[in-house]
Amino acid sequence: MIPRIDKSRHTPAWQTALMQAVGSVDELLCLLHIDAAKSDIRRFSRDFPLRVPRGFVARMEPGNIHDPLLRQVLPLPEEDRQHTGFLPDPLREADAMPVPGLLHKYRGRALLTLTGACAIHCRYCFRRHFPYAEANPLSGNQARALEYLAAHTGIRELILSGGDPLMLPDTRLEALARALAGIPHLQTLRLHTRLPIVLPERVDSRLLAWLGELPQRVVVVVHCNHPNEIDPAVVTALRKLAQAGVLLLNQSVLLKGINAETDTLIHLSEALLAAGVLPYYLHQLDRVQGAAHFEVSDSAARALMDSLHAALPGYLVPRLVRELPDYPGKYPLWP
Ligand SMILES: *Cc1c(COP(=O)(O)O)cnc(C)c1O
Ligand code: SF4
Numbered sequence: 001m002i003p004r005i006d007k008s009r010h011t012p013a014w015q016t017a018l019m020q021a022v023g024s025v026d027e028l029l030c031l032l033h034i035d036a037a038k039s040d041i042r043r044f045s046r047d048f049p050l051r052v053p054r055g056f057v058a059r060m061e062p063g064n065i066h067d068p069l070l071r072q073v074l075p076l077p078e079e080d081r082q083h084t085g086f087l088p089d090p091l092r093e094a095d096a097m098p099v100p101g102l103l104h105k106y107r108g109r110a111l112l113t114l115t116g117a118c119a120i121h122c123r124y125c126f127r128r129h130f131p132y133a134e135a136n137p138l139s140g141n142q143a144r145a146l147e148y149l150a151a152h153t154g155i156r157e158l159i160l161s162g163g164d165p166l167m168l169p170d171t172r173l174e175a176l177a178r179a180l181a182g183i184p185h186l187q188t189l190r191l192h193t194r195l196p197i198v199l200p201e202r203v204d205s206r207l208l209a210w211l212g213e214l215p216q217r218v219v220v221v222v223h224c225n226h227p228n229e230i231d232p233a234v235v236t237a238l239r240k241l242a243q244a245g246v247l248l249l250n251q252s253v254l255l256k257g258i259n260a261e262t263d264t265l266i267h268l269s270e271a272l273l274a275a276g277v278l279p280y281y282l283h284q285l286d287r288v289q290g291a292a293h294f295e296v297s298d299s300a301a302r303a304l305m306d307s308l309h310a311a312l313p314g315y316l317v318p319r320l321v322r323e324l325p326d327y328p329g330k331y332p333l334w335p
Contacts, residue, residue, distance in 0.1 A: 012170070012204060012206070013201050013204065014195075014199060014201040014202040014204060015169075017053060017054070017055065017199055017201045018053065018119055018167075018199060020053075020054060021051055021052060021053045021054065021119065021120075022050070022051070022052050022053075022054060022057060023049060023050060023051055024050065025041060025042075025050050025074070025075065028050065028052065028057065028070075028073075028074070029041075031057055032057070032060055032061075032062050032063065032064075032067075032070065033062045033063050034062075034063060034064075034065055039065055040076070040077060041074060041075060041076060041077070042075040042076055042077050042079060042080070045075045045079070047128070048075075048121055048123075048125075048128045049121065050073060050074070050075060050121060051073075051118070051119070051120055051121040052073045052120050052121070052198075053119055053120060053198055053199045055198075055199065055200070055201070055231075055233065056069065056073075056120060056198045056199075056229070058231075059228055059229060059231050060228075066257070067228075068225075068226045068228060068257075068258045068259065068264075069226060069228055069229060071123075071255075071257055071258050072120075072122050072123060072124070072225065072226075072255070072258060073120060073121060073122065073123060074123070075123060076123070076293065078292070078293040079123065079290040079291075079293075080290070081292070081293075082289070083289075083292040085287050086287045086288060086289045086290070086291065086292050087287065087288065087289055088288070088289050090126060090286045090287045090288050090325075091126065091286060091323055091325050092325045095325075098148055099141055099144045099145045099148050100141050101113050101114075101141055101145060102141075102145045102148060102149075104148075104152070104155070105328065106328055106329050107154070107328060108154060108155060108156050108157060109155065109156070109157045109158075109159060109190075110148075110149060110152070110155045110157075110158055110159065111158075111159040111160075111161050111192075112145060112158065112159065112160055112161065112165075113161055113162055113163065114160055114161065114162050114163065114165045114168060114176075115162045115163040115164070115165065115167050115168055116162065116163045117162065117163050117164065117167040118162065118163050118164045118167065118194065119164060119167065119194070119195055119198050119199045119202075120194060120198045120199075122194075122253075123290070123291065123294070124253055124255060124285060124288075124291045124294045125288070125291075126285075126286035126288040126291075128288060128290065128291075142176075142179075146179055146180075146183070149180075149183055149186065150182075150183050153185045154185075155185065155186065156185060156186065156187050156188060157186070157187070157188040157189075157190055158180065158186050158188070158189055158190070159190045159191075159192060160176075160189065160190065160191045160192070161191075161192040162192075164193050164194055164195055165191055165192070165193055166191065166193045166195040166196075166202050166207070167195070170206050170207065170210060173207075173210055174210060177210065177213075177214055180216070181215055186216060187216055187217060188216055188217045188218075188219060189214060189216040189217070189218050189219075190218075190219040190220070190221060191218070191219070191220045191221070192221050192223070192251075193220065193221070193222060193223070194222065194223040194224075196220070196222050196234065196237045196238055196241060197222050197223065197224045197229050197230070197234055198229075200233045200234045200236065200237035201233075202237075203237035203238075203240050203241060208240055208241070208244045211241070211244045211245070211246055212244045212245065217247075218244075218245065218246045218247070219246070219247045219248075219249065220241055220246045220247070220248055220249070221249045221250065221251055221280060222238070222248065222249070222250050222251075222277060223250070223251055223252070223253075224250050224252060224268070224272065224277075225252045225253060225255060225258060225259050225268075226258060226259050226264060226268060227264065227267040227268045227270075227271040230271045230272070230274075230275055234275065235274070235275045238275040238276055238277055239275065239276055242276040248275075248276055248277040248278070249277065249278055249279070249280035250272050250277050250278070250279050250280055250318075251280050251281040251282075251283060251318075252268065252279070252281070252282050252283065252318065253282075253283045253285060253294075254282055254283065254284055254285065254296050254301055254304075254320075255285070255294045255296070256293070256294050256295060256296050257293075257294070258294070260296045260300070260301075260304065261304075262304055262307040262308065262311070265282075265304060265308055266308065266311055266312060269308070269312055269316040269317070269318070270316070272316075273316060278315060278316070279316060279317070279318035280318060280319065281318055281319055281321050281330060282301075282305075282318040282319065282320045282321070283321060283322070283323070283330075284296070284298065284301055284320065284321065284322040284333060286323060298322075298333055301320055301333060301334070302320070302333065302334050305317070305320050305333075305334040305335070309335075319332060319334075320332070320333045320334040321333060
């Protein structure tokens with residue numbers, strides 16, 4: 001007899017992996033055989049603590065404090081330095097919310113910040129100072145957000161974002177999908193998620209079944225900055241998403257000391273293609289307080305784009321963009 005699994009009580013493997021994520025700088029450095037005493041790091045950051053899944057740590061090179069994956073998550077003393085022009089809310093997103101948690105800045109597209117939670121804490125993240133407690137539509141504002149979406153028939157695409165929308169349990173995603181199915185002008189559902197990259201366990205049979213049953217066209221935009229982030233488990237997860245009928249795109253952030261090299265970006269595009277993903281955006285960093293040490297100048301970024309364009313087929317060249325508070329789309333910086 002096949003044992004029956006009680007779906008409501010069974011803890012999915014991805015949630016177990018998530019609970020086991022590394023949350024201390026000392027443990028992370030110990031796992032990587034890096035001497036914490038000799039390293040210039042910041043041990044604690046209460047507002048935005050270290051968080052990194054163990055599978056992601058396994059893709060870092062032991063002993064290398066400059067590893068490009070480690071640099072994305074390791075808190076450094078540079079974060080405390082004040083830089084003019086680097087602000088807590090550089091995009092003034094609070095101004096573009098008709099309902100708390102619902103951003104409607106661009107024509108035809110609206111974005112829901114479903115949760116503030118992420119499986120990984122990226123040090124350059126522009127949402128690190130974001131007021132999620134007040135801006136979570138599923139905690140009290142879901143009905144208003146759905147009313148707004150239903151009333152604005154010009155919105156053809158709904159973007160689920162966060163934080164990371166796939167941090168929500170399947171029951172919440174399933175309930176949201178049922179509510180959205182009643183809004184026929186929403187033809188495309190897009191997910192902005194880093195989970196297939198940092199926690200590929202998330203792409204399990206229940207998620208794939210949910211995606212496969214959605215009445216909308218589905219686009220998943222993952223977030224991968226460096227080719228070393230793509231290991232065989234990630235490739236398998238991405239292939240399963242493609243098999244479920246999802247269109248897969250990637251967005252990266254251009255980061256000094258991590259991926260701001262022509263060869264790295266070429267390898268990234270090629271590794272993405274091998275996993276069935278096309279590059280979409282290469283973002284210039286949002287000027288958020290604490291992230292100035294990751295910034296690449298616009299002129300250096302454009303020079304990188306010239307090299308990529310010379311080396312890659314057009315469909316593997318991402319669009320270099322910057323987000324501006326008052327521009328009705330991502331602002332193109334190249335050509
Ligand atoms: C980035 C973003 C989008 C999506 O922009 P695309 O150019 O369609 O990828 C939509 N709404 C908001 C508020 C955004 O920040
Ligand atoms: S996964 Fe995305 S939203 Fe979450 S911390 Fe990283 S960059 Fe920010």
